[in-house]
Amino acid sequence: MGSASSNRHQELLEGLDPEQRAAACAPRGPVCVLAGAGTGKTRTITHRIAYLVRSGHVSAGQVLAVTFTARAAGELRTRLRALGVEGAQARTFHAAALRQLRYFWPRVVGDRPWDLIEGNKLRLVGQAANRLGLPTEVEVLRDLTSEIEWAKASLVSPDDYPAVAARLNRDIPESAGRIAELYRTYERIKNEAQLLDFDDLLLHTTAALEEHRSVAEEFRDRYRCFVVDEYQDVTPAQQRLLDAWLGGRDDLTVVGDANQTIYSFGGASPRPLLDFTRRFPEATVVRLERDYRSTPQVVELANRVIGAASGRPAGSRLRLIGQRPDGPPPRFAEYDDEIAEAKAVAGRIRELLDAGVPASEIAVLYRVNAQSEAYEQALSEAGIPYLVRGGERFFQRREVRQAMAALRTAASRNPEGDLVDLCRQALAGVGLTEQPPPGGAAKERWDALLALVELAEELASTTEGATLGRFVAELDQRAAAQHPPTVDGVTLASLHAAKGLEWDAVFLVGLAEGTVPIQHADGNDEAIEEERRLFYVGVTRAREHLSLTWALSRTPDGRRNRRRSRFLYGLIPEDHPAARVARSPKASKFAARCRICDRPLISTMEVKLGRCTKCPADVDEDLLARLKDWRMERARELNVPAFVVFTDATLVAIAEQRPTDSRSLVAISGIGATKLERFGAEVLEVVRDAHGE
Structure with a gap:
């Protein structure tokens, strides 16, 4: 019997590399797996759970594994079933908390369970803002809502918010005092309506466990073993819930990569991951650095990107080691303007498609959603199917539809004058200001409106006597061309939306200063380093083909006064044309x-x-x-x-x-x-x- 059990264990561990095996076989207790991009962390997690169950250390029903997206949780469940592990729970933090809160609600509260807010909370935040005389435009409400969400995720109360916001020098859309009052009013409206938001799921479940001994005892008797994926993204609210689950126990496995912390704006922090061995000095620590996703050429570039980061803590100093055969070197290209950049990218994508790379295995990644329009247009003109992930198509966005309505109204008056000036005047009424707002949803809206002005500039430069009516017709044609049937095509996505995904070919576009890193991060060392990590995430999405491009101007007739991203310095080969341009006397003269x-x-x-x-x-x-x-x-x-x-x-x-x-x-x-x-x-x-x- 012992021999058969040993054979089953060996079969389970076959195919794991030495480091993955060490993590899977580590004894019960605290385990920290520092897992670089593409190193097989999901495989390691699921094999560890299966090993603990098969070894009799824990029953499957006593395991709770949590991660940050429903897709990732589904992947964990699928792989556990394939390993013969039935009954283990794999959920997002919020889904796990919702399930527990519904179960314990009658005992803790007693009346009917409060409903979860359907959709987003903008309506309630809008009610609170209206009561206080604050702006209620959608993009402003989005920024205010994000700030409330950050405060709740960070365990910051309305009373403490002004002091904390000042200490952290947060970039906020209103005064800290006004936001605190909005936060307080929103909570009052929500509670009076007996509603819960997503953040409440974590906070109320934590309170139930901390304040009701019988609830904590029942929960801790049911769940004995905890696994947390993507631990670098944990917020203070999630960490407090995890601590309540543990209740002083240490049967915890965490997996993460501090180099991929890209959600600090939402309250996430790699600190619990980096401090894990301080909290648990006896913890087993395993480093996964063998990269099975990307070619050695992509891996080497990724190492150089993150290796240039300043002040990296010890727990983040993973150096990936490529395990795949050699592939093509990463491509770098500089273009005169964004239109030329988008057309060149579409042309290269056509080459890859003709060479047999499936469209679904190609992605174009950018820093902000407003950059998608040029690529939607270029791919449409090239007859290449695409889909936009994590955002609407450009012409489907609310602000763009409003802008086009304003332009149609203005054009119906048959105004005379310069097309670009007329366009700017019409869009001023829907939010286009002379200078961009500092960031957030308002900046995304402003970027989209500016993109329409740039289309007007393009039409004016190519069509003599172009009118506002002609421009509106041009926009209608573009909008119609960008509504093809939903098909399996090239992915267009922001860098944030690309986290956790991978493709055979990745195009990182718009790599110019002010975009990567984003302009509002300038002057803040921590924000700049997060932008570097976001760039690193983009690089590590590529399996084989990686292209990095930037443009010197927004429009074909614009001033070529942009500079490539500072993150590209030291990455471009010395003999590359773009590197020679950077060192040419002419470039030096005007730098x-x-x-x-x-x-x-x-x-x-x-x-x-x-x-x-x-x-x-x-x-x-x-x-x-x-x-x-x-x-x-x-x-x-x-x-x-x-x-x-x-x-x-x-x-x-x-x-x-x-x-x-x-x-x-x-x-x-x-x-x-x-x-x-x-x-x-x-x-x-x-x-x-x-x-x-």
Whole structure:
């Protein structure tokens, strides 16, 4: 009998590499598996559960495995069934909490269970915002809702929110005090209606376990063994629920990769993963670094991307080792504009399709959803089927439909004038401002509206005498062309939506400063490193073919003043044409350089300040205060947000460089001809007054 059992164990472990086997066979107790991209973590998790069950350490019904998406939970269940493990629970955190809360509700609360909010919570947040006189536009409500969700996931109460938001320097859509009041009002409305949101599932289940001894005892008698996948993405609320499940026990296996932490904006933190051995000093730690997904060429590039990160903690220093045969080297390409970039990508995709790569095994990944339109158009023109993952098609988005309605109304009046100016005037009524908002849903909406302006610029440059009516007709044709039947095609997705997926061929597009890393991350080292990790996630989605591209301008006739992403520096081969362009005398002549140490400036923030972020600042604090007072006054007069006049970064640059005339003022990045004409004389007067001139 013992021999037969041993043989079954050996059969279970066949096919696992030494590290995977070590994780699967580790004794009961705390186990931490540091698993790099493509190293077979799901295989390792399921074999560990099967090994514990077959060895008699735990029954299948006593296992609770949790992960972060329904797709991942389904994959765990499917693989466990294939290994003969029936009865083990594999769910998302929220699904597990919902099941437990429904079971224990009669004992804990007593009345009928509260309903879960259907769809999203925008309606209730909108009611709360309306009561408080806050903006109720959909994109603003999305940002406010995200902030409430972050606070609840981070275990921050309405009373504590202002202090925590200030300490963390959060980029928020309203004042912290107003958001705290909105948060408080939303909770009151929700509770009066006897409704629960997704965050409540975690919080109420935790409370039931912490505050009701009989509930905790019954739960802990049922579940003895816990497995957490993607542990780098755990939030404080999820960690507290996990602690309540454990109740001081240590039969816990966690699997994660700190290099793939990309959801900090939602409260996720790799800290519990990195601190696991401090909490459990006797824990077994296994590192999975053999990459079975990608070719050695893709793996090497991924290692170089993440290896350039600053201040990496020990638990994140995984170095992938490619296990597949050699493949083609990653491709790098620079284009004059985004239209040319999209057409070239479509052309390369056609080559791969002709070579036998299935369309379903090809993906185009970008940083923000507003970038999808150019690729939807290019693929449609090339007759290549595609699907948009994690977002609507460009012309189906609410803001784009509103914009097209505004353009049709404007065109019906047969206005005369420049097409681009008319387009901007029409879109101003639906949210197109001169300067972009700082981030979030409002910035996504603004990007989509700007994309329509750029289409107008393209039409104006190619069609003499183009009218607004002709432009609307052009948009209608594009919208119609981008509604093909749903088919199996090339995937278009944001980098965030691509997490956990993989394809034979991946195109990482739009890799320019201000997009990768995203502009609002500039000046924040932690945010920049998260952007690097997001880029790393994109690279590691590719099995064989990897293409990295960027454009110097948005439109064919636009200024070629963009720079490739700082994350690409050191990755492009020395003999590559794009690398030679970067070192050419002409490029060096026009490259922005630090006014203190003369080093080339890479980031948007550095260019704006005219110096490296590490070089000493020379801010005239008195002048900066005067500039902010002037900006506030002008913003009130114009009835616009302050950043529309000038951003904080531009004011800092002015206070550092202290321009004395129009020429030196316009030399500051972010101050063009329009800003100079509207505000130049006033700004120079503020500078002179600050110095008693």
